[in-house]
Amino acid sequence: MKKSFPGKDTIMAKVSPTKTPMREQPPQERVRNYDEVPLGYSPQEAIFEAERCLMCKNPRCIEGCPVEIDIPGFIQFITEEKFRDGVRRLKEKNILPAICGRVCPQEEQCEQKCILGVKNEPVAIGRLERFLADWEAGQGEPELPPKPKPTGKKIVIVGAGPAGITAAADLVRLGHKVDMFEALHEPGGVLVYGIPEFRLPKAIVFREINYLKKLGVKLYTDHVIGQIRSIDELLDEYDAVFLGTGAGLPWFLNVPGENLNGIYSANEYLTRANLMKAYLFPKYKTPIVKGKYVATVGGGNVAMDCARTALRLGAEKSIIIYRRSRDEMPARDEEIHHAEEEGVIFKLLSNPAAFHGGNNSWVKEVECVSMKLGEPDDSGRRRPVPIPDANFRMPIDVAVIAIGNSPNPLIPSTTPDIETGRWGNIVTNLETGKTSKPGVFAGGDVATGAATVILAMGAGKIAARGIHEYVMSKK
Secondary structure: OOOOOOOHHHHHHHOOOOOOOOOEOOHHHHOOOOOOOEOOOOHHHHHHHHOOOOOOOOOHHHHHOOOOOOHHHHHHHHHOOOHHHHHHHHHOOOOOHHHHHHHOOHHHOHHHHOHHHHOOOOOOHHHHHHHHHHHHHOOOOOOOOOOOOOOOOEEEEEOOOHHHHHHHHHHHHOOOEEEEEOOOOOOOOHHHHOOOOOOOOHHHHHHHHHHHHHOOOEEEOOOOEOOOEOHHHHHHHOOEEEEOOOOOEEOOOOOOOOOOEOEEEHHHHHHHHOOOOHHHOOOOOOOOOOOOEEEEEOOOHHHHHHHHHHHHOOOOEEEEEEOOOHHHOOOOHHHHHHHHHHOOEEEEOEEEEEEEEOOOOEEEEEEEEEEEEEEEOOOOOEEEEEEEEEEEEEEOOEEEEOOOEEOOOHHHHHOOOOOEOOOOOEOOOOOOOEOOOOOEEEOOHHHHOOOOHHHHHHHHHHHHHHHHHHHHHOO
């Protein structure tokens, strides 16, 4: 009979059964500011947590990482207090460790695979990743890798979100000339317009973008590809194109009254509050209706972001309306927990049936139907079923619809020979990122629909490999 690696049970008995806690702003303070909620590990806390790692001979945590980080490798450097070496090991695979350490769902990926998590809490891999990235930022200018030999190939990246940033970094480090076009006035995609400051400070995103520029990537903002230039025109100038334009087309409920004043898509609400700093109006000249009673429809991370933003804008009540129970919510447990701590009200097993307005065409009430859970659907979650004659109304003056997004149709509509799927997504080869159009690759939300930052980065990494193989094989 095969034995497990020597001393495993003894080692597990010695380590702490729980993660090292991370200090946070108290809820009563943080709802009045936009500062980051978790405060990060000190070096001593990081070392203590890193020492919980069992250093498995066959680490399953790496299997759970979409960008293939050598997790035991960088954790080992933390235990040895070799933080610079840990940063180097991280950045071999991940250009955005400060971001991933904050917003990636590690509990469903690398930490879910952690052997320690079988009987205890897994190693806090995300918190350790964040620690190293923040430590590096405190040391001054980041260390750059050796400059590669130029290949003479030119690649264009469309969209400066997580997928595009990752693809650009990998390609420029292979020696290709890389240009990046971004439609908005700031790069970062969902990292800047979607995720609030209190969850991911913009300064961190811009710090990572500056690192990308130092690697040699040329960035051009306010360039709406598909409008000012077509994909065919780009192919006349570049050897390959990568599309990482995300999923910026919001879904709506299509219920009566949804066109009343005071009803926002999550995209507009968060873009105004985050990227355009509407919370500082009139200093920043982008107004946003703050609302006294704000209802957010949805149960994902975006819905939590909207509901928590409403509180910081001064709402007396911020309500989540979700058609399933708490157990079926797709949001991260951490985000739900933070929302609950801050006072967000959860109206579960409820679904909007209509919005009602006053004489000024402003939303005044949301009418909901009560739901019960039926049999599981294709997602594996139990399907919500309306309860007859169980409608009720709640007073509101702002509503935010956060139920999902599709890719923007601009590029597919101006590129008729590129194949798209049922929801407007660009169809790609999952192993290479290739689209149906020669020389054009895609990845991230534009291909999959709205998903996580780390999955978009993984797609960017896959596409970068596919692009490299493609351009180097061209005559």
